[in-house]
Amino acid sequence: MDQRAVIFDTDPGQDDAIAILTALASPELDVLGIVTVAGNIPLALTTKNALKLVELAGRTDVPVSAGCDRPLSRALVTAEHVHGQTGLDGPDLPEPQTRPADGHGVDFLIETVRARAPGTVTLLALGPLTNVALAFAKAPDIATRLKELVLMGGGYFQGGNITPTAEFNIYVDPEAAAMVFCSGVALTVLPLDVTHQMLSTRERIAAFKAIGNKAGEAVAAMLSFSERFDVEKYNWEGAPLHDPCVTAFVLDPSIFKGRTINVEIETSSPLTRGMTVADYWGVTNRPKNALWIRSGDADRFYALLTERIARLP
Numbered sequence: 001m002d003q004r005a006v007i008f009d010t011d012p013g014q015d016d017a018i019a020i021l022t023a024l025a026s027p028e029l030d031v032l033g034i035v036t037v038a039g040n041i042p043l044a045l046t047t048k049n050a051l052k053l054v055e056l057a058g059r060t061d062v063p064v065s066a067g068c069d070r071p072l073s074r075a076l077v078t079a080e081h082v083h084g085q086t087g088l089d090g091p092d093l094p095e096p097q098t099r100p101a102d103g104h105g106v107d108f109l110i111e112t113v114r115a116r117a118p119g120t121v122t123l124l125a126l127g128p129l130t131n132v133a134l135a136f137a138k139a140p141d142i143a144t145r146l147k148e149l150v151l152m153g154g155g156y157f158q159g160g161n162i163t164p165t166a167e168f169n170i171y172v173d174p175e176a177a178a179m180v181f182c183s184g185v186a187l188t189v190l191p192l193d194v195t196h197q198m199l200s201t202r203e204r205i206a207a208f209k210a211i212g213n214k215a216g217e218a219v220a221a222m223l224s225f226s227e228r229f230d231v232e233k234y235n236w237e238g239a240p241l242h243d244p245c246v247t248a249f250v251l252d253p254s255i256f257k258g259r260t261i262n263v264e265i266e267t268s269s270p271l272t273r274g275m276t277v278a279d280y281w282g283v284t285n286r287p288k289n290a291l292w293i294r295s296g297d298a299d300r301f302y303a304l305l306t307e308r309i310a311r312l313p
Contacts, residue, residue, distance in 0.1 A: 003030035004147075005120055006250065007112060009067070009083045009105075010243075011039030011127030012049040014222035018305065019073055019126055019152075019243040020023060020050070020313045021215055024057040025308040026251055032112050032121070033063045034104035039127035039172055040079045041087035043069035046127075049088045051096035056215060067105030067131040071173035079168060090225030091218040106131050110139040118145045122250060128169050128244040129248035133176035143183040150250055152243045153177065154263070154276030155192030157294065163273070167192050171274030178265040185297050187290040189263065190245040191276065194256060196291045197243060198236035203303045208309060222280035248301050249293065251308075254298045258293035262286040 006029050010016045023029050033052070036046040043066060050064045070076050083089065101108065109131060113121050123146055125132055136143045153169040160166040170177045181187065200223045209220035224240070234240075239262040249256055262284060278292055 004028060004250065005032055005116060006124050007032050007109060007124045008034045009037060009123060009125045009127065009131050010034060010050065010087045011037050011046045012053060013040040013046070013083055013126070013243065014090060014225065015241055015243040016040070016126045017049065017053050017088060017222060017285060018219055018241070019050070019124070019247045020053050021057055021219065021312060022244055022247045022305055022308045023124070024054070024059045024062065025311040028251060031059070031062050033065060033108055035065045035067045035109055035131055037067045037105070037127045037131050037170065038069045038076050040083045042076070042078065043067070045087050045137060049086070049098050051098050051100065052088065052093045055098060056093060056218060056312070057097055063101040063108070065101045065105035065108040066104065068134065070135065071128060072175045074173065077171055084225060088222065089135050091202060091221035093148065106138065109135040110142055113142040113145055114139070117148045119147045122147045122294070124246050124250065125149060125153070126246060128172040129153070129176040129180045130173045133179040134153035134174070136185070137169060138193045143185040145186055148186045149180070150188045150246050152188070152195065152246050154189055154278070156276060156278035156280060158192040158196050160275070163191060165272045166274030167276070168256045170276055174265050174274040177274070178267050179266055181263055181289060188249065188293065189290050189295050190249060192240070194296045195242040195245050196240045197296055198241045198298050198301050199226045199236055200241050204238065207302070207306050208266065209290060210307070211310045213310065213313060215309050219309055236266045244305055245296065245301070248304055253306070256289055256293045258295070259290050260288045261290060263292060264290050270279040
């Protein structure tokens with residue numbers, strides 16, 4: 001089987017964790033490494049959590065590199081109110097025994113992409129885009145050397161989740177997002193418009209727990225913890241599951257539907273900081289720069305995740 005080479009840039013986070021575990025369980029994917037960034041929680045905790053995940057999956061062959069500990073030009077905003085003080089509240093995962101790789105995560109990104117043939121590495125971004133923007137600024141060639149950048153971020157038809165107009169990942173570092181969106185990289189965006197359709201209902205959480213392995217137990221505990229905030233917030237039958245949409249899209253794009261459009265990032269307005277201004281109806285002449293995913297099949301999405309998590313220890 002030909003494997004698709006991927007790198008994660010992430011701030012785990014329960015939903016990041018499920019995205020990563022799904023990829024580590026998928027033989028179609030060759031996970032070259034995991035780079036951490038400050039976002040849901042500070043960098044020291046996102047890095048520790050990534051190490052916990054590779055150990056839970058039995059995949060300590062996958063290196064974890066620590067990246068940026070703050071946005072490019074703003075104070076860090078975190079989301080412990082959603083993810084808990086550890087970022088992975090819910091399961092009782094042991095302290096990691098492995099250590100992060102030497103060197104900075106941005107350098108790992110650059111070196112790993114340059115070491116592979118052009119058009120063969122896909123970057124999967126699950127958090128603020130600080131590392132990605134710095135990598136593109138330091139090594140502009142890698143933006144077009146990547147096969148694709150697939151990210152979870154933004155929202156248009158669903159508005160925002162940290163402000164009325166902004167999704168958290170983009171809001172934390174809008175300057176970085178603006179740099180990435182105008183970089184020329186082949187870009188696919190999984191926004192709140194689609195992730196709000198992927199609800200972790202009690203039945204779907206129970207299916208993870210019923211697998212009977214450690215990973216399934218951990219995923220069920222993560223979702224049981226993190227959903228309490230969003231269920232109360234939205235008054236829906238379950239909480240949205242955001243970041244695993246990125247992994248699912250790479251594994252099976254047919255689950256999702258969208259269109260290629262222009263997307264710009266608002267960086268100056270205090271009212272709409274971090275808004276993804278998506279020209280979904282083509283009312284401007286701005287160049288199209290992103291495949292914007294608007295909808296997906298939730299049953300197929302959860303079936304895929306559950307089948308993959310079942311392959312782990």
